[in-house]
Amino acid sequence: MSAHNFSIEFFPPKTAEGTEKLRVTRAKLAELKPKYFSVTFGAGGTTQQGTLDTVVDIRREGYDAAPHLSCVGGTRDSIRDILQQYKAHDIRRLVALRGDLPSGYGAAGEFRYASELVEFIRAETGDWFHIEVAAYPEVHPQARSPQDDLQNFIRKMKAGANAAITQYFYNADAYFQFVELAQKAGIASPIVAGVMPITNHTQLVRFSEMCGAEVPRWIRLKLASYGDDTASIKAFGLDVVTQLCERLLAGGAPGLHFYSLNQAVATTAIWQRLV
Ligand code: FAD
Secondary structure, eight states, rough: TSSSSSEEEEEOSSHHHHHHHHHHHHHHHHHOOOEEEOOOOOOOGSSSSHHHHHHHHHHTOOOOOOEEEOOOOHHHHHHHHHHHHHTTTTOOOOEEEEOOTTTOOOOSSSSOSSSHHHHHHHHHHHTEHHHHHHHEOOOTTOOOOOHHHHHHHHHHTTTTTTTEEOOOOOOOHHHHHHHHHHTTTTTOSSSEEEEEEOHHHHHHHHHHHHHHOOOOHHHHHHHTTTOOOOHHHHHHHHHHHHHHHHHHHTTOEEHHHHHHHHTTTTHHHHHHHHO
C-alpha cells in the first residue's frame, strides 16, 4: 500500500477550537502514513489565511502539505503573492483549481480556468511546485459535454500539471473509463481517485448535488432506509466505500485521496481494511 499515492484532505478550521480538534485528528491520521495532507482554499478570500495557517501547522509537525489554490476571483498579483508565501514556507506541492465564486460575489478576476492558473504557476515558479489538478470522471457540472470536459482536462494537464485527483464518485466504471480515455489521449500522469467516506445520509446527498457526484439509487435507498440509525449508516458506508477502494486499487488506480471532512474515524477504518 505504501507504494500508492495516499493523501488526506482537510478544510481550514474557522475557530481556535476547530484548529485544536484538527490537530488531534491529524495526529491520528498521521499514523496511517499518508504521503501528504492537503488543505482546501475558499474562493473570494473566505479561507485563504486559514489555508496558509493550516499548511504551516502541518509542516511544523513534520508532514508534507499541499495547499489548494483556486484562481477564480484572483488577480495575477494576488496569486503571485500567495505563491511567494508558500515558497517562503518551503511548500513544494499545490492542488491548482479554478474554484467557484460564492453567490453574490461579483468580480471574476483575471483567470478563467484552472489551465490558466497552472500555466501561470509554471511561468512564475518553474518546477518548484508539484502541481495536482482536479478531474471529473462523472463530468464537471458546468461542462458542455463529457468530450469537451475531457479535452479541457487534457489541456490542463498539458499546461504543466504533474498529476490529478478526481472528484469523488461511487461508480468505479466512470473512473476507469475516464482514465482510459485520458491515457489514450497521451496523459501518462497519475490520476488519483478521490474518495468520500459515507457517514451521514443528508450531508452526502447535499454535497453530491452541489458537486455533480452521483450517489447510485441502491446506495441512496439503503441509506434512507436506515433513518436515524447512524451505526447502520456508518457500517454500510464503510462496506461500500472499502469495496470501491479495493476495486479501484485492483484495477490500477495509482492512489486514493480521502475527503476526510476533518474527521479521522471513517478514513482510518477504510484504510485499515485496505492494508
Ligand atoms: P476547470 O478545470 O477550470 O474547469 C471548470 C469548468 O470549465 C469545467 O466544466 C471545464 O470543462 C470547463 N473548461 C475548462 N477549460 C475550458 C476552456 N478553455 N473553455 C471552455 N470551458 C473550459 N474548490 C474550492 O473552491 N476550493 C478547493 O480547495 C477545492 N478543492 C478541490 C479539490 C479537488 C480534488 C476537486 C476535484 C475539486 C475541488 N474544488 C475546490 C472544486 C472545484 O473548484 C470546482 O469543481 C470548480 O467548479 C472547478 O474547478 P476546476 O479546477 O476543476 O476548473
